[in-house]
Amino acid sequence: MSVAGRSLLAVTLRAALGTLVLVVILGPLLSLVVWSLAERWHWPAPFPQQLGLKYWLRMLQGDPLRALTRGVTIATITTVLALVAALPVSYLAARRRLPAGAAVLTLFVLPQAFPQLPVFASATVLFYRWNLAGTVPGVVLIHLVGGLVYAVWTLTAAFRAVGPELEEAALNLGASATRTFFRIALPLALPGVAASAILVFLHSLDEFNGTLLVGAPYVTTLPVYMYTASLGYELQIASVTALILMAPGVVLLLLLERFLRAEYLAFFGHL
Template sequence: MRRVLGWIAPALILGVLVFLIFGPLANLLLWAVAEKWFYPHLLPSEWGFAFWRRVFSARSVAWEALGNSVLVAICTVLASLALAIPAGYALARLALPARGVILLVFLIPQAFPNLTVYVNIARLFYQWGLNGTLFGVVLVHTVHGLVFAVWIASAAFADISREMEQAARSIGAGPWRTFIDISLPQALPGLMAAAIFVFLESLDEFTGSYFVGAPDVQMMPLMLYSAGAGGNYQIASITALVLLVPSLVFMLVVERFLKADVLARIGK
């Protein structure tokens, strides 16, 4: 009896955790293929893919929103890495007097509620003519993505063996050649992980896209919000699944490339 009771409690806890994690996903999948589902039915009364055809029809904005979301995410990754690679290398390799303060500066956009930050950014962008443009959305996403990019890049470069760099310099390689041939290849797994984090953060970013891009720039998170607010749960579920797929794929890649020792160096 004690053994049975000892197994019941862990089993109940595990069951609750599984329900909390996979319950919403199961509900999402059901709504994505439900054509009619009304209370008090526990399952849809009619199944089908009519809403999938409606979402991805030629007259729908889904293709434009998906294209804009992917394009903005790619541009955000390129802009973030262009700034994060030199910044991360300098923070990891140079004896900067206020290194901790510099790292904290990149956390400032995360230290305040996103709504208050983006409202003021939208006001400035309106004055500069950047509201309703893809370039403006990329700028906002880049500010948000630099937090991941700089912190992970600095940890990746800090994990590089200094002996290999010194050996390259001792046989005549200059600073640039040493960086390209020695430092950058060793830091590449961490930089790939940073790029994936920034891509996923940009792909799912709603608040900045709404205040800077809407209504001129169609984005998948905006489409998801509009469908959910309008009670179109099938369309909202389909849009959420489209956003969920790259997140799951890329998180598996991150788990493979981002090592525990690199994570341990973040912020040091």
């Protein structure tokens, strides 16, 4: 084959591959957009008969709005608690001063490794006994499982990146360990802390399995609301909710792609 023929073939293959990726990745997402705007769509018409923002506007009131605000509240509480609780663990882990470090850190990877659903089902049984099932604290507690795991690992990485000699210099000049943490380690790890907060917030906002088991039917967040709508064939409502759920993550990817390190991105794969 001639060189020109080869390169023509390569260009064609490349274009075909690009188109395929575009269609496969964006197809399902675009279909959500179309459904979210379809005010009337009778099968088998290939396009909706009437487009509009009716279902988007419906999100601004009643149940969906309540689910949204409740989800954001839960995510905010979860993020604050997870970060505050994870900071000492990750700091000591990064400096290898965690007592029984291997055992504690094992506890913080197991939720990643084990299937969540059976464990959360079992937690639901316990939560019923403790009157936590169907309450916001119960849902926060179940969101904290994943939230703490993400927070501990990202924060440990962030603290590891702070050179130990920067802290030794402060200790050497007479600063206590606590002051050294607040004046040196924490300010220098701040970008990692921010990334960790975003990660935990998104995890809580999108969490479905635990919320469905522990929260239903009294505590409804957006993912559970979307699930109910989808099963009830309220496809427009479900699609609007789905787009709202994925929006923060995709915006984050657009804005921060080059700043997000691979290990942070890898965590998102488990959301």
